[in-house]
Amino acid sequence: MTSSKDTPLQSLQDLLPKWAHFCLYTEKFITHELNVDLKEKKIVIGVSGGVDSTALLLVLHYLSPRLGCHVIAAHLNHTLRDEADDDARWVQELCASLNIKCLVNSQDIRALAKVMGTGLEEAGRSARYSFFNEVLQSHSAQYIALGHHLDDLSEDVLMRFIRGTGWPGLSGMSGYDPDRNLIRPFLMLPKSTLKAFVTHVGVLWREDATNAESDMTRNRVRNEILPLLLKENPNFRDSVGRLWKIGRIESDYWEKMTQDASDTLSADLLDASHKAARLRLYKACLDRLGPGQALAHTLFNLDEAWQEKRVGAVLQFPGEKTATITASGMVFATTH
Amino acid sequence: MTSSKDTPLQSLQDLLPKWAHFCLYTEKFITHELNVDLKEKKIVIGVSGGVDSTALLLVLHYLSPRLGCHVIAAHLNHTLRDEADDDARWVQELCASLNIKCLVNSQDIRALAKVMGTGLEEAGRSARYSFFNEVLQSHSAQYIALGHHLDDLSEDVLMRFIRGTGWPGLSGMSGYDPDRNLIRPFLMLPKSTLKAFVTHVGVLWREDATNAESDMTRNRVRNEILPLLLKENPNFRDSVGRLWKIGRIESDYWEKMTQDASDTLSADLLDASHKAARLRLYKACLDRLGPGQALAHTLFNLDEAWQEKRVGAVLQFPGEKTATITASGMVFATTH
Structure with missing residues (x-):
């Protein structure tokens, strides 16, 4: 000892x-x-x-x-x-x-x-x-x-x-x-x-x-x-x-909730989701496209466009990413 | 002018x-x-x-x-x-x-x-x-x-x-x-x-x-x-x-998720819920019983008791409140 x-x-x-x-x-x-x-x-x-x-x-x-x-x-x-x-x-x-x-x-x-x-x-x-x-x-x-x-x-x-x-x-x-x-x-x-x-x-x-x-x-x-x-x-x-x-617990919660996020979000999913969940979904979809961090207010803008059903609207995000409002939901893509 | x-x-x-x-x-x-x-x-x-x-x-x-x-x-x-x-x-x-x-x-x-x-x-x-x-x-x-x-x-x-x-x-x-x-x-x-x-x-x-x-x-x-x-x-x-x-958006999210919380939580609901949701549910149930703020670590303890299925365990909370682990879930009550 x-x-x-x-x-x-x-x-x-x-x-x-x-x-x-x-x-x-x-x-x-x-x-x-x-x-x-x-x-x-x-x-x-x-x-x-x-x-x-x-x-x-x-x-x-x-x-x-x-x-x-x-x-x-x-x-x-x-x-x-x-x-x-x-x-x-x-x-x-x-x-x-x-x-x-x-x-x-x-x-x-x-x-x-x-x-x-x-x-x-x-x-x-x-x-x-x-x-x-x-x-x-x-x-x-x-x-x-x-x-x-x-x-x-x-x-x-x-x-x-x-x-x-x-x-x-x-x-x-x-x-x-x-x-x-x-x-x-x-x-x-x-x-x-x-x-x-x-x-x-x-x-x-x-x-x-x-x-x-x-x-x-x-x-x-x-x-x-x-x-x-x-x-x-x-x-x-x-x-x-x-x-x-x-923070760890809620981080895991939102990760699990958005784990199936891909390059499209259906209108059904978006309509059934609370604003908090929608914002997390947008972020997950954008993150999946590669580097470039979306600012909070641009995610708010995207949600506004969705709520106002501005079909055809295209919103730009860092990393040459876009989100397009369509009749059936939202499509995420890179422009390069 | x-x-x-x-x-x-x-x-x-x-x-x-x-x-x-x-x-x-x-x-x-x-x-x-x-x-x-x-x-x-x-x-x-x-x-x-x-x-x-x-x-x-x-x-x-x-x-x-x-x-x-x-x-x-x-x-x-x-x-x-x-x-x-x-x-x-x-x-x-x-x-x-x-x-x-x-x-x-x-x-x-x-x-x-x-x-x-x-x-x-x-x-x-x-x-x-x-x-x-x-x-x-x-x-x-x-x-x-x-x-x-x-x-x-x-x-x-x-x-x-x-x-x-x-x-x-x-x-x-x-x-x-x-x-x-x-x-x-x-x-x-x-x-x-x-x-x-x-x-x-x-x-x-x-x-x-x-x-x-x-x-x-x-x-x-x-x-x-x-x-x-x-x-x-x-x-x-x-x-x-x-x-x-x-904060406003997520506060509303958790409020809506826990709005039906009463004095019992079923095992089905708890088993289907992520830890983040369970912790919010416990808090909502306790809040509904009257004044007295539960400290974060006591909610963690309650969740541990639930996960270990310690049926019969009774946990104390401020405001003379208790949470009891039962075979079919959790029961919240006041002792006064």
């Missing part, structure tokens, strides 16, 4: 009951809340060396015998800071001490940002996701696990609120994104809990590279606006967690 | 086209967005003398011949400020110049706040609504119209966001509240537009009493937090307007 800075606790049985319970909570979240079955799956864990991803590596490592899954670590050296090489070495040593395979890659993010014409944060994110995806492919893994937690989610929801995201997008980043094979097992846990856990395990994590972010909006949201909200409501993060849960 | 400080423009025909159009926009909002038909209706307008309610009085007065409705003004003197008597007199004179019936009442809000054990803002609001309601009753009116605008809505949505309100409550105050006979025709209009309109009409409004509010949270939200959000996104108010529209 002792832990030193050099050898972290090795298994679930070594943890204090409180922290073993914490690991089991995470298992329950993955299985019941995200509906992801990790049995006989291979998981790539993105590890920066910060406390969040270190905690994730540890928890999934401890859970892997129970879950019957296999974890491998992936670390991308952003070569942005003097300590970056040390970070990479540290992650490799931690993985070695836990007998976890660790893949390290190095990329000049500053140069990439220049090429992409974006900020360092976006370039870094893009490079990380693409490296993790490479590892997923080359190792025939099924999932990429990321350390985003409730503090990150609160920031994300606040950013979306400020930006004007609709519902259910407003409820924040997904916990399981099947299109990108991503899971985020810590979304309902505050960072403070992760710190306490990693400390208990006996690991001294590295200062998180994301703190050096160059995104000014995000920095203001994190350092100025979010603290003001937390002052008004110290339980703000729990509120965000609740909103997220409702 | 000229206007002086003493005699405001008298009719829609006197306004510049731009401002006549603004009035017609408000008419369309009432008719199409709020789905309220004012034909042959009597409307009580709450008028403080501030720019918002003055604009509302003017617009509804100009529209009344078109809409075929009748407007009367109601002013509650809160006796909180030295200028309160002047405000009351000013409202009476404005109404006289427009030939609108004006009812004034006076109440010691400071004393009321003491009796109610609340802040001045809440006491004032409570006294206002109850006075407006009295006028509604005694004059056989159908609606109370209030001057809340897009700036108020933004503040309201931000307060709800901080407080942790779920969906669709998060989208803000209602535009039409049938239970309280309230309409808010200006919800999609920024205060700056109302100021420009009242200036054009030739009325010098009084400083709004609501600026003297005692609610510290609201003051911080208004003066500190909202400005930071507007700095990040100057179109934040428009985003709030969009969210409000989606």
Whole structure:
């Protein structure tokens, strides 16, 4: 039950009951809340060396015998800071001490940002996701696990609120994104809990590279606006967690309701549908045609055209898409 | 077409086209967005003398011949400020110049706040609504119209966001509240537009009493937090307007879906319903039993009990309500 800075606790049985319970909570979240079955799956864990991803590596490592899954670590050296090489070495040593395979890659993010014409944060994110995806492919893994937690989610929801995201997008980043094979097992846990856990395990994590972010909006949201909200409501993060849960459920509801949407919507279906359902159907039909996001007010306009039965009316949407009102319903198409 | 400080423009025909159009926009909002038909209706307008309610009085007065409705003004003197008597007199004179019936009442809000054990803002609001309601009753009116605008809505949505309100409550105050006979025709209009309109009409409004509010949270939200959000996104108010529209539509959707909810839910209905619908059904059944708000996580617990078919399980809810899992579904009851 002792832990030193050099050898972290090795298994679930070594943890204090409180922290073993914490690991089991995470298992329950993955299985019941995200509906992801990790049995006989291979998981790539993105590890920066910060406390969040270190905690994730540890928890999934401890859970892997129970879950019957296999974890491998992936670390991308952003070569942005003097300590970056040390970070990479540290992650490799931690993985070695836990007998976890660790893949390290190095990329000049500053140069990439220049090429992409974006900020360092976006370039870094893009490079990380693409490296993790490479590892997923080359190792025939099924999932990429990321350390985003409730503090990150609160920031994300606040950013979306400020930006004007609709519902259910407003409820924040997904916990399981099947299109990108991503899971985020810590979304309902505050960072403070992760710190306490990693400390208990006996690991001294590295200062998180994301703190050096160059995104000014995000920095203001994190350092100025979010603290003001937390002052008004110290339980703000729990509120965000609740909103997220409702958002996941309703997102799934609307997805299921619109899953058969194709390039036509019949008058029968539209006449039988409530306006809320019609708007979701329009969006699903347009999304299916390819990239290009329809603005809310253009969907309202389309619905107005339908209600006024303006047969022959053609409405334009981003991505060179059109919706045409016909006598028998609505037809969606691309013009290219 | 000229206007002086003493005699405001008298009719829609006197306004510049731009401002006549603004009035017609408000008419369309009432008719199409709020789905309220004012034909042959009597409307009580709450008028403080501030720019918002003055604009509302003017617009509804100009529209009344078109809409075929009748407007009367109601002013509650809160006796909180030295200028309160002047405000009351000013409202009476404005109404006289427009030939609108004006009812004034006076109440010691400071004393009321003491009796109610609340802040001045809440006491004032409570006294206002109850006075407006009295006028509604005694004059056989159908609606109370209030001057809340897009700036108020933004503040309201931000307060709800901080407080942790779920969906669709998060989208803000209602535009039409049938239970309280309230309409808010200006919800999609920024205060700056109302100021420009009242200036054009030739009325010098009084400083709004609501600026003297005692609610510290609201003051911080208004003066500190909202400005930071507007700095990040100057179109934040428009985003709030969009969210409000989606919220209204989805609120109506769930209301219609749960309108037949009674004190039992059959297993057939529950088995055929998505989790999102089940949660809305539980809430509707509980709401129908009387006051007492169920917390989100208790509804999640109830759904878990249902999914695990824990027949015989009894779950408690605020307001001495219970939900019992039975073999044939779920039964809701009060224990008092």
